Amino acid sequence: MLEVKGLTGGYDNKSVLDSVSFEVQKGELFGILGPNGSGKTTLLSMLSGVLDYKQGSIRIKGKDLQDYSAKRLARVIAVLPQHSSLAFSYTVKETVSLGRYAHQTGWFHSWSAEDEEIVQRVMKQTGVAEFQDLHFERLSGGERQRVLLAQALAQEPEVLFLDEPTNHLDLSYQKELLDLMSKMAKEQELTVISIFHDLNLAGLYCDRLMLLAKGKIKALAAPNEVLQQDRIREVYRTTIEKHPHPALPKPQMFIVPQKHGSDFAPLEINESHLTVNREMIRLNAPSPLRTMSSGVTGSGMGWHRYFVNRHVHHDYDCDDHLAEMADYLKANNIDPQETVGMMTAVYLDTAAFKLVKAEGFSVFIIVTAGVGNAIDASLADRHSWSTAPGTINTWVFVNGHLAEEAFIHSIVTATEAKVKALHDLQVLDKVTNTYATGTSTDSISIAATQRGMKLQYAGTITPLGKLISRGVYDCTAEAIRNSRKRNEAL
Ligand SMILES: Nc1ncnc2c1ncn2[C@@H]1O[C@H](COP(=O)(O)OP(=O)(O)OP(=O)(O)O)[C@@H](O)[C@H]1O
Incomplete structure (x- = not known):
């Protein structure tokens, strides 16, 4: 579905990514990990056509990214960015409906029953249907995140890019969002490529993980392979311990806080x-x-x-x-x-x-x-x-x-x-x-x-x-x- 070869580039004179190559299969839930500044968002911006790159190639469905028109690309990929604000004041339903733009030949006059059905469905899936008439700015951070996910899903993309999708979500919505992504990947062959800071959520839900460090791929494999205790300690420069999930054959990483005086007192x-x-x-x-x-x-x-x-x-x-x-x-x-x-x-x-x-x-x-x-x-x-x-x-x-x-x-x-x-x-x-x-x-x-x-x-x-x-x-x-x-x- 997605082939990246020798991707190199960054901003003005600052090189961020260095020869990054990988492939993502159709229906895969693919996680991108890495410390702050390692180049995750830069990579996602290049993959979604927002940022140019110096060298290398990105192919989506066998076609070079640069050969897609903006509208054609919007029918294939959708992006849920990390920080979003809207330029105009829209209701929740209007915001979600913007996701249908790529599928329309004109604007509101061509709104079809199918568009309405899709918008209602994705609002239900993301739990925002009940406040569809409220204004977007009146929502909490987590509610906004879900509305923007609904908007991305309304695009009916084949590839969905997510930048830290669980960032503003409480525990139950984190689980719901990732359960939904996992279900859509398995049942509808939606390809999901997502940046994660939470290694445990990434390990639980992703089929494969790619760990970036200083703009290069440090590891690319199944979660249990990538989430090695020593590797994570080295890349994130912190003390963590790896343990198995109590209910699933999945790795979990635990932060070990620094110990203080009384923690060492003999007992x-x-x-x-x-x-x-x-x-x-x-x-x-x-x-x-x-x-x-x-x-x-x-x-x-x-x-x-x-x-x-x-x-x-x-x-x-x-x-x-x-x-x-x-x-x-x-x-x-x-x-x-x-x-x-x-x-x-x-x-x-x-x-x-x-x-x-x-x-x-x-x-x-x-x-x-x-x-x-x-x-x-x-x-x-x-x-x-x-x-x-x-x-x-x-x-x-x-x-x-x-x-x-x-x-x-x-x-x-x-x-x-x-x-x-x-x-x-x-x-x-x-x-x-x-x-x-x-x-x-x-x-x-x-x-x-x-x-x-x-x-x-x-x-x-x-x-x-x-x-x-x-x-x-x-x-x-x-x-x-x-x-x-x-x-x-x-
Ligand atoms: N618009 C920009 N102009 C110049 N440099 C930028 C820009 N955006 C990011 N950078 C730089 O590129 C490097 C990689 O940033 P990027 O946002 O891709 O990292 P990241 O892995 O997503 O980090 P985080 O985990 O903090 O979100 C950083 O050194 C950052 O300062």
């Missing part, structure tokens, strides 16, 4: 942050910790300040235990959004905790262990599904900076240590009469201060793994002994 999570009473074990961290957990609340990866292990009756049964737990936390003035929350039927005074230290970092561990529902994982298929009480809840607080993989290693290492403790205490699966490896409802939380020493790995014989192994083994064994004693005393 040790230990017994002083812990309170234990009959109802709950609660740990209040002075600042949010990076967590990976299987808690009822705060599950998965996140940042949490409060950790609650709540005692429930052994026949606790609830259709929606997540909502019930959230209500419980709220009733106790604890924000569920900031809390890793677990439940257990064991008496909380049987909990075991311990701070284990190594050179430069430490680990605080807390375990509650009820083993009435102990299971041998290798023979789990002999059990029928039930949520009988008897749970081992393991909390591991790492006073150090964990890499992502170290969270996973920590879970593996803690689980291995737990299994060994169960074995040494001869905890049996009552159904199979073999050694149990855990209970059917065990939960775990790994939380790290993300300050101090960087800890890349936590396998059993790494420095961190050794602390977790020792601490979890000792605490699990002690908690089982405590809970056995408690049951015998009853």
